[in-house]
Amino acid sequence: MIWIEILSRHRDVTARFRIVDAEASIGRGYDNDVIVDDPYVAARHVRVFRDEGGQWIAEDTGSANGMFLDGGRARLARIVVDGRQPIRIGQTLLRIREAGHAVDPERLARPQWQVFPALLAAVLMLGILGVAAVSLWLGQTDEVRASTYLTPLLGISSLLLIWVGSWTLLSRIFSGRSRFLDNLLIALVGLLAFSLYGVLAQYAAYAWTWQAPVTYFYVFAWVLLAAAGFLHLRTVGRSRLWLKGGVVTVLLAAAIVVQMLQRSEAFSLSGRENTARLLLPPAFRAVPLQDETAFFGEIARLRAKLDADRSKARPGPAGG
Amino acid sequence: MRPAPARPAGGGRVTVWFAGAMRGLAWMLIIIVAAGAPAGAAPERTASAESIYAQAPPRLLQIRTLVAGAGRQASIGSGFLVSADGLAITNYHVVSQFALEPQNYRLEYAAADGSRGEASLLAVDLANDLAVVRIDKHDAPFFSFNAAAIEGGLPKGERLYSMGNPLDLGFSISEGTYNGPVEHSYNERIHFTGALNPGMSGGPTVTADDLVVGVNVSTQRGGQLVSFLVPARFAAALLQRVHDQASPPDLRAEVARQLVAWRGALYRSFEQEGFRASALGPYRAPEAKPGWFTCWGQTNAGDTPKPRASIDSTNCSSDTSLFVASDLNIGAIQINHSHVRTVDLNQFQLAAVLTRLSQPRLAVGGPYRKWYTPERCHEDFVSAAPPDGRPPLRVIWCARAYREFDGLYDVALTAVTQDDGSEALVSRFNLQAVGYDDAMALGRHFLEALQVVR
Numbered sequence: 033m034i035w036i037e038i039l040s041r042h043r044d045v046t047a048r049f050r051i052v053d054a055e056a057s058i059g060r061g062y063d064n065d066v067i068v069d070d071p072y073v074a075a076r077h078v079r080v081f082r083d084e085g086g087q088w089i090a091e092d093t094g095s096a097n098g099m100f101l102d103g104g105r106a107r108l109a110r111i112v113v114d115g116r117q118p119i120r121i122g123q124t125l126l127r128i129r130e131a132g133h134a135v136d137p138e139r140l141a142r143p144q145w146q147v148f149p150a151l152l153a154a155v156l157m158l159g160i161l162g163v164a165a166v167s168l169w170l171g172q173t174d175e176v177r178a179s180t181y182l183t184p185l186l187g188i189s190s191l192l193l194i195w196v197g198s199w200t201l202l203s204r205i206f207s208g209r210s211r212f213l214d215n216l217l218i219a220l221v222g223l224l225a226f227s228l229y230g231v232l233a234q235y236a237a238y239a240w241t242w243q244a245p246v247t248y249f250y251v252f253a254w255v256l257l258a259a260a261g262f263l264h265l266r267t268v269g270r271s272r273l274w275l276k277g278g279v280v281t282v283l284l285a286a287a288i289v290v291q292m293l294q295r296s297e298a299f300s301l302s303g304r305e306n307t308a309r310l311l312l313p314p315a316f317r318a319v320p321l322q323d324e325t326a327f328f329g330e331i332a333r334l335r336a337k338l339d340a341d342r343s344k345a346r347p348g349p350a351g352g
Numbered sequence: 353m354r355p356a357p358a359r360p361a362g363g364g365r366v367t368v369w370f371a372g373a374m375r376g377l378a379w380m381l382i383i384i385v386a387a388g389a390p391a392g393a394a395p396e397r398t399a400s401a402e403s404i405y406a407q408a409p410p411r412l413l414q415i416r417t418l419v420a421g422a423g424r425q426a427s428i429g430s431g432f433l434v435s436a437d438g439l440a441i442t443n444y445h446v447v448s449q450f451a452l453e454p455q456n457y458r459l460e461y462a463a464a465d466g467s468r469g470e471a472s473l474l475a476v477d478l479a480n481d482l483a484v485v486r487i488d489k490h491d492a493p494f495f496s497f498n499a500a501a502i503e504g505g506l507p508k509g510e511r512l513y514s515m516g517n518p519l520d521l522g523f524s525i526s527e528g529t530y531n532g533p534v535e536h537s538y539n540e541r542i543h544f545t546g547a548l549n550p551g552m553s554g555g556p557t558v559t560a561d562d563l564v565v566g567v568n569v570s571t572q573r574g575g576q577l578v579s580f581l582v583p584a585r586f587a588a589a590l591l592q593r594v595h596d597q598a599s600p601p602d603l604r605a606e607v608a609r610q611l612v613a614w615r616g617a618l619y620r621s622f623e624q625e626g627f628r629a630s631a632l633g634p635y636r637a638p639e640a641k642p643g644w645f646t647c648w649g650q651t652n653a654g655d656t657p658k659p660r661a662s663i664d665s666t667n668c669s670s671d672t673s674l675f676v677a678s679d680l681n682i683g684a685i686q687i688n689h690s691h692v693r694t695v696d697l698n699q700f701q702l703a704a705v706l707t708r709l710s711q712p713r714l715a716v717g718g719p720y721r722k723w724y725t726p727e728r729c730h731e732d733f734v735s736a737a738p739p740d741g742r743p744p745l746r747v748i749w750c751a752r753a754y755r756e757f758d759g760l761y762d763v764a765l766t767a768v769t770q771d772d773g774s775e776a777l778v779s780r781f782n783l784q785a786v787g788y789d790d791a792m793a794l795g796r797h798f799l800e801a802l803q804v805v806r
Contacts, residue, residue, distance in 0.1 A: 171700075173702075175657050327734045342753040
């Protein structure tokens with residue numbers, strides 16, 4: 033006894049026919065054992081039979097479009113059936129398996145609702161909203177209004193929902209499983225890292241008078257986005273990880289370069305760095321006070337840079 | 353800073369630019385409507401005004417700056433002859449385009465009798481906004497200077513007559529009063545109560561006996577008949593310089609040289625006078641001593657909704673803005689202090705207010721790409737020496753250089769006191785077109801003068 037299976041493009045079984053006889057025919061015509069509704073398939077396309085050696089053979093019975101192994105380009109007249117590699121006729125994929133075909137051992141079911149990841153997701157979400165709410169509160173210097181808090185928090189939540197929803201949908205389409213919790217955790221961890229980085233950068237800018245983390249916030253944000261994107265892609269399917277990683281890296285590099293270019297163009301138009309000078313309560317200062325003389329020593333050193341800028345920028349004799 | 357009810361000096365120049373000519377049309381409409389008023393309302397013309405008007409035209413000029421390529425006027429002003437061999441005085445701002453870009457512009461004069469021709473620029477006085485041109489006219493009548501005015505002995509209230517070609521409408525004369533020199537002004541200017549209109553720049557203002565007291569230069573924006581003249585003695589001095597000089601200098605370099613020299617003198621006199629302390633809450637903040645600073649105060653105490661941090665500020669600015677080019681007015685010196693105290697904000701929220709108030713901003717004098725190099729900043733926590741009574745500070749120093757003027761920089765110094773989480777003083781010190789050493793010396797005095805008394 034054999035089974036003839038018709039597969040979808042994603043190699044899922046869409047139909048399965050039980051063949052008890054020693055021979056079966058496949059084609060578009062109604063006199064076949066297996067009928068395939070594919071205009072590129074002949075009325076009688078393939079004959080499946082057992083040869084003298086006991087092997088199952090698929091044989092092209094004179095079709096115009098021929099018979100191929102899945103992924104192969106060579107037209108084959110006879111194929112020895114191995115039960116693994118699908119056979120393509122027209123635009124249809126077939127798989128032929130004997131009744132004795134070995135299947136994977138039973139997979140142990142995970143509990144339907146996993147407590148730990150769900151709990152982790154809840155904690156991360158609360159963390160993100162908490163950091164956002166506290167930042168809003170500490171920056172609020174006008175009248176207190178509920179909308180000042182609600183609008184950004186709702187914005188963050190909806191954005192997260194749309195992002196995770198999209199990946200869940202992609203995952204569902206391409207791997208058949210939505211993996212909602214995995215996608216949610218990736219997005220939450222990314223978002224939390226983003227908001228914590230913001231807080232730390234602000235602290236560094238004030239406490240250590242170290243502006244670089246604020247200035248290059250955008251680089252970090254793109255890296256984070258790329259990392260999250262790669263992890264989502266990995267969740268959708270683990271095949272061709274190198275290709276996915278490569279595409280994400282190229283996109284990341286392009287995004288950073290474009291933004292750098294934009295910033296340098298904006299700088300050349302205005303002559304001003306687009307960075308805010310941040311202040312925090314005096315208790316957060318982490319470096320010792322600079323002596324006034326030393327400070328003015330730094331200021332004096334700035335002059336050489338300005339003079340270098342001037343000699344670089346001096347216009348030609350054409351003036352203006 | 354919101355503009356205060358009456359801003360100090362630095363008024364509008366009275367040259368006609370293109371935009372000025374467009375405004376002129378609107379002004380003309382008003383005059384046409386006014387012509388319908390009863391004739392009895394017209395002021396009585398005095399005998400001396402008539403005699404001055406009769407004698408003036410051959411000695412008055414219109415000075416035009418033409419675009420060399422197009423042959424059309426880019427700006428117009430007035431001028432007047434001061435010697436028999438064709439020397440005439442006008443304003444620097446009337447001829448600035450030609451002085452700075454002689455390859456793109458040329459200079460032309462038009463006389464009242466309809467004659468016109470090339471004018472050559474011999475000398476400029478940037479600080480006093482004067483220029484001397486030579487035209488090809490010989491044995492023409494000319495103006496002489498008033499000796500009493502040169503010595504500063506003219507009585508206030510004296511009748512003066514200002515002449516020029518307002519808005520390219522033809523030569524005209526306007527009557528007004530001498531009010532002596534302008535107070536709180538670094539550059540000496542005469543306060544003239546009379547109408548000066550765009551196009552009259554560079555024209556003479558004379559006494560009833562037809563002797564020049566000053567040169568029309570600017571009006572007060574937002575004022576009524578508040579006009580300014582350059583005292584005649586500066587014109588006489590510049591004329592003397594022309595007589596002494598062998599050949600006209602490279603004017604672009606001369607402008608840069610005069611600018612650097614003038615700013616140097618200005619900042620030296622500022623350093624000599626220095627600062628005086630003014631109290632803002634528990635803080636003592638430096639305010640500029642020289643008389644040519646005007647200070648205004650501001651508070652948010654009466655704002656609605658009730659402010660969550662009280663901000664009391666003082667803002668002192670000098671009137672030392674100088675016309676260098678039509679797109680470059682190198683501006684005033686500014687000192688701004690804001691005392692910020694929390695009403696119901698926590699320390700973080702107060703820091704957010706202070707962040708907003710302390711962003712460094714260099715005052716804009718002209719388009720960045722043409723005149724300036726990129727801004728560079730340095731930021732640190734600083735303790736002024738000796739530390740007793742001096743709060744720790746967060747200081748940001750931002751500076752940029754002028755592309756063409758060696759030794760001139762713009763500097764913005766911002767300091768925020770760090771002694772208390774619930775109140776602070778945000779002090780800003782903006783210096784335009786300053787020598788770097790002058791800026792460092794003044795900046796250091798400024799920081800050392802920031803004190804706290806508790």
